[in-house]
Amino acid sequence: MNNSSQPLANQVAIVTGASSGIGAAVAKALAAAGAAVAVNYSGHAEGADDVVQSIEQAGGRAFSVHADVSREDQVQAMFAQTIERYGTVHILVANAGLQQDANFLDMSLAQWQKVIDVNLTGQFLCAREAAREFVRRGVQPAISKAAGKIICMSSVHEVIPWAGHVNYAASKGGVMLLMKSMAQELAPHRIRVNSIGPGAIATPINQEARDTPEEERDLLRLIPYGRIGEPEDIARVAAWLASDEADYITGTTIFADGGMLLYPGFESGG
Numbered sequence: 001m002n003n004s005s006q007p008l009a010n011q012v013a014i015v016t017g018a019s020s021g022i023g024a025a026v027a028k029a030l031a032a033a034g035a036a037v038a039v040n041y042s043g044h045a046e047g048a049d050d051v052v053q054s055i056e057q058a059g060g061r062a063f064s065v066h067a068d069v070s071r072e073d074q075v076q077a078m079f080a081q082t083i084e085r086y087g088t089v090h091i092l093v094a095n096a097g098l099q100q101d102a103n104f105l106d107m108s109l110a111q112w113q114k115v116i117d118v119n120l121t122g123q124f125l126c127a128r129e130a131a132r133e134f135v136r137r138g139v140q141p142a143i144s145k146a147a148g149k150i151i152c153m154s155s156v157h158e159v160i161p162w163a164g165h166v167n168y169a170a171s172k173g174g175v176m177l178l179m180k181s182m183a184q185e186l187a188p189h190r191i192r193v194n195s196i197g198p199g200a201i202a203t204p205i206n207q208e209a210r211d212t213p214e215e216e217r218d219l220l221r222l223i224p225y226g227r228i229g230e231p232e233d234i235a236r237v238a239a240w241l242a243s244d245e246a247d248y249i250t251g252t253t254i255f256a257d258g259g260m261l262l263y264p265g266f267e268s269g270g
Protein backbone atom coordinates (compact mmCIF):
# COMPACT_ATOMS: atom_id res chain seq x y z
CA MET A 1 0.00 0.00 0.00
CA ASN A 2 1.23 3.52 -0.72
CA ASN A 3 2.60 5.66 2.04
CA SER A 4 4.34 9.01 2.09
CA SER A 5 7.88 7.63 2.06
CA GLN A 6 7.10 5.09 -0.68
CA PRO A 7 4.55 6.84 -2.92
CA LEU A 8 5.24 4.38 -5.75
CA ALA A 9 4.92 1.20 -3.65
CA ASN A 10 3.53 -1.79 -5.59
CA GLN A 11 4.09 -0.03 -8.91
CA VAL A 12 6.26 -1.13 -11.81
CA ALA A 13 8.33 1.28 -13.89
CA ILE A 14 10.29 0.99 -17.12
CA VAL A 15 13.06 3.57 -17.53
CA THR A 16 14.73 3.62 -20.95
CA GLY A 17 18.38 4.55 -21.40
CA ALA A 18 18.83 3.92 -17.68
CA SER A 19 22.43 2.70 -17.69
CA SER A 20 23.88 6.22 -17.33
CA GLY A 21 23.18 9.87 -16.66
CA ILE A 22 19.62 11.04 -16.05
CA GLY A 23 18.06 7.63 -16.69
CA ALA A 24 20.22 5.94 -14.04
CA ALA A 25 19.28 8.60 -11.48
CA VAL A 26 15.59 8.31 -12.40
CA ALA A 27 15.67 4.51 -12.03
CA LYS A 28 17.21 4.85 -8.56
CA ALA A 29 14.74 7.54 -7.48
CA LEU A 30 11.71 5.53 -8.62
CA ALA A 31 13.05 2.46 -6.83
CA ALA A 32 13.64 4.49 -3.65
CA ALA A 33 10.01 5.62 -3.92
CA GLY A 34 8.96 1.96 -3.93
CA ALA A 35 8.64 0.98 -7.60
CA ALA A 36 10.10 -2.18 -9.11
CA VAL A 37 12.18 -0.91 -12.02
CA ALA A 38 13.11 -2.32 -15.43
CA VAL A 39 16.47 -0.70 -16.16
CA ASN A 40 16.74 -0.52 -19.95
CA TYR A 41 20.03 -0.33 -21.83
CA SER A 42 20.98 -0.64 -25.49
CA GLY A 43 24.76 -1.11 -25.49
CA HIS A 44 26.78 -2.99 -22.89
CA ALA A 45 24.97 -4.40 -19.88
CA GLU A 46 27.53 -3.26 -17.25
CA GLY A 47 26.10 0.22 -16.61
CA ALA A 48 22.57 -1.15 -16.22
CA ASP A 49 23.81 -3.98 -13.99
CA ASP A 50 25.53 -1.42 -11.74
CA VAL A 51 22.26 0.52 -11.44
CA VAL A 52 20.37 -2.71 -10.59
CA GLN A 53 22.99 -3.60 -8.00
CA SER A 54 22.81 -0.20 -6.35
CA ILE A 55 18.99 -0.37 -6.23
CA GLU A 56 19.10 -3.85 -4.69
CA GLN A 57 21.72 -2.81 -2.15
CA ALA A 58 19.36 -0.02 -1.07
CA GLY A 59 16.59 -2.61 -0.58
CA GLY A 60 14.75 -1.99 -3.86
CA ARG A 61 13.71 -4.21 -6.77
CA ALA A 62 15.10 -3.95 -10.31
CA PHE A 63 16.34 -5.92 -13.29
CA SER A 64 18.19 -4.91 -16.43
CA VAL A 65 16.60 -5.36 -19.83
CA HIS A 66 18.10 -4.85 -23.27
CA ALA A 67 16.25 -3.03 -26.06
CA ASP A 68 17.07 -0.53 -28.77
CA VAL A 69 14.10 1.81 -28.33
CA SER A 70 14.01 2.58 -32.05
CA ARG A 71 13.22 -1.08 -32.85
CA GLU A 72 9.56 -2.08 -32.52
CA ASP A 73 10.27 -5.77 -31.93
CA GLN A 74 12.83 -5.02 -29.20
CA VAL A 75 10.52 -2.54 -27.44
CA GLN A 76 7.70 -5.10 -27.46
CA ALA A 77 10.06 -7.76 -26.09
CA MET A 78 11.16 -5.37 -23.30
CA PHE A 79 7.54 -4.81 -22.23
CA ALA A 80 6.80 -8.57 -22.44
CA GLN A 81 9.83 -9.37 -20.24
CA THR A 82 8.87 -6.73 -17.69
CA ILE A 83 5.25 -7.88 -17.53
CA GLU A 84 6.34 -11.51 -17.23
CA ARG A 85 8.59 -10.58 -14.31
CA TYR A 86 6.49 -8.03 -12.43
CA GLY A 87 2.93 -8.62 -13.71
CA THR A 88 2.22 -5.24 -15.32
CA VAL A 89 3.66 -1.74 -15.85
CA HIS A 90 2.39 1.49 -14.23
CA ILE A 91 5.09 4.02 -15.16
CA LEU A 92 7.15 4.64 -18.30
CA VAL A 93 10.00 7.13 -18.28
CA ALA A 94 10.96 7.41 -21.97
CA ASN A 95 14.41 8.81 -21.37
CA ALA A 96 16.73 7.24 -23.97
CA GLY A 97 18.20 9.84 -26.28
CA LEU A 98 21.32 10.88 -28.09
CA GLN A 99 22.95 13.66 -30.07
CA GLN A 100 24.72 13.47 -33.43
CA ASP A 101 25.80 17.03 -34.00
CA ALA A 102 26.73 18.68 -37.29
CA ASN A 103 26.42 22.05 -38.94
CA PHE A 104 23.25 22.14 -40.99
CA LEU A 105 25.08 22.28 -44.34
CA ASP A 106 27.09 19.19 -43.44
CA MET A 107 24.44 17.13 -41.67
CA SER A 108 24.02 13.73 -43.29
CA LEU A 109 20.69 11.96 -43.70
CA ALA A 110 22.11 9.22 -41.45
CA GLN A 111 22.75 11.74 -38.64
CA TRP A 112 19.28 13.22 -39.04
CA GLN A 113 17.61 9.80 -39.16
CA LYS A 114 19.46 8.27 -36.21
CA VAL A 115 18.47 11.09 -33.84
CA ILE A 116 14.84 11.12 -34.99
CA ASP A 117 14.67 7.30 -34.77
CA VAL A 118 15.92 7.14 -31.17
CA ASN A 119 14.66 10.43 -29.67
CA LEU A 120 11.22 10.62 -31.32
CA THR A 121 10.23 7.26 -32.81
CA GLY A 122 11.68 5.54 -29.74
CA GLN A 123 9.39 7.57 -27.49
CA PHE A 124 6.39 6.75 -29.71
CA LEU A 125 7.12 3.01 -29.64
CA CYS A 126 7.65 2.86 -25.87
CA ALA A 127 4.67 5.08 -25.06
CA ARG A 128 2.37 3.05 -27.31
CA GLU A 129 3.30 -0.23 -25.61
CA ALA A 130 2.89 1.38 -22.19
CA ALA A 131 -0.52 2.85 -23.07
CA ARG A 132 -1.73 -0.49 -24.44
CA GLU A 133 -0.86 -2.16 -21.12
CA PHE A 134 -2.41 0.69 -19.06
CA VAL A 135 -5.69 0.49 -21.04
CA ARG A 136 -5.76 -3.31 -20.86
CA ARG A 137 -5.33 -3.27 -17.06
CA GLY A 138 -7.26 -0.12 -16.13
CA VAL A 139 -7.09 1.73 -12.82
CA GLN A 140 -6.16 -0.23 -9.70
CA PRO A 141 -7.45 2.20 -7.03
CA ALA A 142 -5.40 0.65 -4.23
CA ILE A 143 -2.20 1.28 -6.20
CA SER A 144 -2.67 4.59 -8.03
CA LYS A 145 -5.41 7.01 -9.04
CA ALA A 146 -4.21 6.75 -12.66
CA ALA A 147 -4.15 3.70 -14.90
CA GLY A 148 -0.64 4.72 -15.87
CA LYS A 149 1.87 7.51 -16.14
CA ILE A 150 4.08 8.31 -19.13
CA ILE A 151 6.98 10.72 -18.66
CA CYS A 152 8.85 11.82 -21.78
CA MET A 153 12.39 13.11 -21.31
CA SER A 154 12.37 16.18 -23.48
CA SER A 155 14.68 19.22 -23.24
CA VAL A 156 14.69 22.99 -23.14
CA HIS A 157 15.31 22.44 -26.87
CA GLU A 158 11.67 21.52 -27.37
CA VAL A 159 11.31 25.31 -27.48
CA ILE A 160 14.82 26.84 -27.77
CA PRO A 161 16.23 26.57 -31.31
CA TRP A 162 19.73 25.03 -31.41
CA ALA A 163 22.08 25.78 -34.29
CA GLY A 164 24.40 22.88 -35.07
CA HIS A 165 21.88 20.46 -33.56
CA VAL A 166 18.81 20.73 -35.81
CA ASN A 167 18.17 16.97 -35.66
CA TYR A 168 18.12 17.05 -31.85
CA ALA A 169 15.98 20.20 -31.59
CA ALA A 170 13.53 18.80 -34.17
CA SER A 171 13.30 15.52 -32.23
CA LYS A 172 12.51 17.31 -28.95
CA GLY A 173 10.06 19.70 -30.64
CA GLY A 174 8.39 16.55 -31.96
CA VAL A 175 8.32 15.03 -28.49
CA MET A 176 6.42 18.09 -27.24
CA LEU A 177 3.44 17.60 -29.55
CA LEU A 178 3.68 13.81 -29.33
CA MET A 179 3.34 14.18 -25.55
CA LYS A 180 0.48 16.71 -25.70
CA SER A 181 -1.45 14.76 -28.34
CA MET A 182 -1.07 11.51 -26.39
CA ALA A 183 -2.16 13.30 -23.21
CA GLN A 184 -5.31 14.55 -24.95
CA GLU A 185 -6.17 11.14 -26.39
CA LEU A 186 -5.34 9.07 -23.31
CA ALA A 187 -6.79 11.24 -20.51
CA PRO A 188 -10.22 9.53 -20.74
CA HIS A 189 -8.40 6.28 -19.90
CA ARG A 190 -6.96 7.94 -16.80
CA ILE A 191 -3.46 7.92 -18.27
CA ARG A 192 -1.31 10.94 -17.49
CA VAL A 193 1.32 11.98 -20.04
CA ASN A 194 3.88 14.69 -19.28
CA SER A 195 7.41 15.72 -20.17
CA ILE A 196 10.40 16.90 -18.21
CA GLY A 197 12.50 19.53 -19.97
CA PRO A 198 16.00 19.49 -18.49
CA GLY A 199 18.42 22.34 -19.09
CA ALA A 200 22.15 21.54 -18.89
CA ILE A 201 22.64 18.48 -16.68
CA ALA A 202 26.10 16.99 -16.07
CA THR A 203 25.99 13.63 -17.89
CA PRO A 204 28.00 11.80 -20.58
CA ILE A 205 25.82 13.38 -23.35
CA ASN A 206 27.43 16.82 -22.83
CA GLN A 207 30.82 15.84 -21.37
CA GLU A 208 32.64 17.47 -24.30
CA ALA A 209 30.75 20.75 -23.86
CA ARG A 210 31.93 20.86 -20.23
CA ASP A 211 35.49 19.67 -20.80
CA THR A 212 37.36 22.98 -20.59
CA PRO A 213 36.89 25.84 -18.09
CA GLU A 214 36.10 28.22 -21.02
CA GLU A 215 33.36 25.95 -22.33
CA GLU A 216 31.94 25.50 -18.85
CA ARG A 217 31.95 29.29 -18.34
CA ASP A 218 30.10 29.79 -21.65
CA LEU A 219 27.52 27.23 -20.57
CA LEU A 220 27.07 28.87 -17.15
CA ARG A 221 26.30 32.18 -18.87
CA LEU A 222 23.12 30.53 -20.15
CA ILE A 223 22.00 29.50 -16.65
CA PRO A 224 20.71 32.32 -14.41
CA TYR A 225 20.71 30.04 -11.35
CA GLY A 226 24.49 29.71 -11.71
CA ARG A 227 25.09 25.98 -11.67
CA ILE A 228 24.95 23.06 -14.04
CA GLY A 229 22.25 20.61 -13.01
CA GLU A 230 22.78 17.14 -11.57
CA PRO A 231 20.88 14.02 -12.73
CA GLU A 232 19.20 13.94 -9.30
CA ASP A 233 17.63 17.36 -10.02
CA ILE A 234 15.68 15.62 -12.79
CA ALA A 235 15.14 12.33 -10.95
CA ARG A 236 13.27 14.06 -8.12
CA VAL A 237 10.88 15.66 -10.63
CA ALA A 238 10.27 12.29 -12.30
CA ALA A 239 9.48 10.53 -9.01
CA TRP A 240 7.02 13.26 -8.04
CA LEU A 241 5.40 13.44 -11.49
CA ALA A 242 4.86 9.66 -11.41
CA SER A 243 3.16 9.82 -8.00
CA ASP A 244 -0.47 10.60 -7.14
CA GLU A 245 0.77 13.92 -5.71
CA ALA A 246 0.78 15.00 -9.38
CA ASP A 247 -2.57 13.34 -10.20
CA TYR A 248 -4.11 16.45 -11.80
CA ILE A 249 -1.13 17.13 -14.04
CA THR A 250 -1.27 15.93 -17.63
CA GLY A 251 -0.17 17.30 -20.98
CA THR A 252 2.51 19.62 -19.70
CA THR A 253 6.29 19.98 -19.67
CA ILE A 254 8.00 20.71 -16.38
CA PHE A 255 11.24 22.52 -17.11
CA ALA A 256 14.08 21.93 -14.67
CA ASP A 257 16.71 24.21 -16.15
CA GLY A 258 18.04 26.69 -13.59
CA GLY A 259 16.25 29.41 -15.53
CA MET A 260 17.72 28.71 -18.98
CA LEU A 261 14.32 29.43 -20.52
CA LEU A 262 14.40 32.94 -19.02
CA TYR A 263 16.59 33.89 -22.01
CA PRO A 264 19.46 35.33 -19.91
CA GLY A 265 20.90 37.03 -23.02
CA PHE A 266 18.11 39.60 -22.49
CA GLU A 267 18.82 40.23 -18.80
CA SER A 268 20.29 43.66 -19.50
CA GLY A 269 17.20 44.69 -21.49
CA GLY A 270 18.37 43.46 -24.92
Ligand code: NAD
Pocket residue numbers: 016017018019020021022023040041042043067068069070095096097098118122153154155156197198199200201202203204205206
Ligand atom coordinates in the same frame (compact mmCIF):
# COMPACT_ATOMS: atom_id res chain seq x y z
P1 NAD B 1 23.32 9.80 -21.47
O1 NAD B 1 24.08 9.69 -22.74
O2 NAD B 1 24.01 9.50 -20.19
O3 NAD B 1 22.01 8.91 -21.50
C1 NAD B 1 21.33 8.54 -22.66
C2 NAD B 1 21.02 7.07 -22.55
O4 NAD B 1 20.25 6.66 -23.67
C3 NAD B 1 22.30 6.23 -22.54
O5 NAD B 1 22.24 5.33 -21.46
C4 NAD B 1 22.24 5.50 -23.87
O6 NAD B 1 22.84 4.22 -23.82
C5 NAD B 1 20.74 5.41 -24.09
N1 NAD B 1 20.39 5.16 -25.49
C6 NAD B 1 20.89 5.75 -26.60
N2 NAD B 1 20.34 5.22 -27.70
C7 NAD B 1 19.48 4.26 -27.27
C8 NAD B 1 18.62 3.35 -27.92
N3 NAD B 1 18.53 3.30 -29.26
N4 NAD B 1 17.87 2.51 -27.15
C9 NAD B 1 17.95 2.52 -25.81
N5 NAD B 1 18.77 3.37 -25.13
C10 NAD B 1 19.51 4.21 -25.86
O7 NAD B 1 22.75 11.29 -21.46
P2 NAD B 1 21.62 11.98 -20.54
O8 NAD B 1 22.00 13.40 -20.48
O9 NAD B 1 21.40 11.22 -19.30
O10 NAD B 1 20.34 11.88 -21.50
C11 NAD B 1 19.10 11.34 -21.09
C12 NAD B 1 17.95 12.08 -21.75
O11 NAD B 1 17.94 13.42 -21.24
C13 NAD B 1 18.05 12.22 -23.27
O12 NAD B 1 16.77 12.03 -23.85
C14 NAD B 1 18.53 13.64 -23.47
O13 NAD B 1 18.14 14.16 -24.71
C15 NAD B 1 17.84 14.33 -22.31
N6 NAD B 1 18.42 15.61 -21.95
C16 NAD B 1 19.67 15.69 -21.39
C17 NAD B 1 20.18 16.94 -21.06
C18 NAD B 1 21.53 17.11 -20.44
O14 NAD B 1 21.98 18.27 -20.30
N7 NAD B 1 22.22 16.07 -20.03
C19 NAD B 1 19.43 18.08 -21.29
C20 NAD B 1 18.16 17.97 -21.86
C21 NAD B 1 17.67 16.72 -22.18
